Each structure stands twice: as C-alpha cells, then as structure tokens.
Amino acid sequence: MTEENTVFIGNKPTMNYVLAVITQFNSGDNKVVLKARGRAISRAVDVAEIVRNRFISDAKIKDIKIGTEPMTTEEGRTTNISSIEISMGK
C-alpha cells in the first residue's frame, strides 16, 4: 500500500474527509487507510461509519490500530498523542 491510499483526518468538516475516502475507492483502490491523532480520532471513526453506512455499503472495516506518537507542542515541549489507523477495504 502506498501513502496515496491514506487519508489524514484533521480539523476540517467531516464530510470533506468522507468525500476524500469515496474518491479513493471510486478511483479503483480496494483499500483506504484513515489516520488521525488526538481529538481528530473521533472524527476518523465518524468518517469510516458514514462511508460504510451511507455511501459504499460493501466497504468493510478490515483493521483498527491505536498507538501513541511523540509530538512537539507550540512551546517546544515533547508530549505524547494518541493515534488511530482505520483500514477500510471492499
């Protein structure tokens, strides 16, 4: 899998990311990975559920991984942030 199959979920409206995932699937990819950190984790779950329930009914959740990544704050300190990786396939 290349990085092109990955959709990074940030702070934009949820439907922007839903559209990005649908576009990936419709371009012929059979697998799309959603990645998010921190508060965007909830949004990543929303995106996966909306794609699956409303748009691409044969898309399934293949794997979900959670982890911890180091992150540098605006003040220059290093802290840890949780991350999620949701693999969707059809």
Place this chain on the structure above:
Amino acid sequence: MTEENTVFIGNKPTMNYVLAVITQFNSGDNKVVLKARGRAISRAVDVAEIVRNRFISDAKIKDIKIGTEPMTTEEGRTTNISSIEISMGK
C-alpha cells in the same frame, strides 16, 4: 463477560478512567472493555494507551470495534452517533 468489566468513558478527566481500568485489572479481571461514544472516543483511545504504556505493561489491545448508535438529542430528534469498543486483556 459481565457488564462489570466494562468502563464507560465520558467527559470526566482521562485519569479517572485510567484509574477505573487499573482497578478492574487489579481486582483479578483479565479483560476490561472500554466503551465510548462521540467525542469521548478520543479519550477512550487515550485511556487504553496510558494504561498500556504507563501502568500495566502486560495489558494488550485484544480487539477494537467501531459502530453507529441512534441517539435522541435534547430537542427530541433522533440522530446517529459513532461508538467505539476497545477490549483490553492480559
């Protein structure tokens, strides 16, 4: 598994839930399930990661499920909310 092994993650400080999970494991349970909905999903991932990385190093993520649940808003409308279920075991 009984409901007693389940920790529902809400809007309290993260460490409250970390303590609840540690207490479950220390009382002899080998499995604890973390459940959360909506924005608390990110906190559930934080709780699992903090327990695993800082407190109970032999605790592992056994399974992660995501889903959609119907919810009634304060105005009486029915809407959907994403949910997560993180199964931890040792």
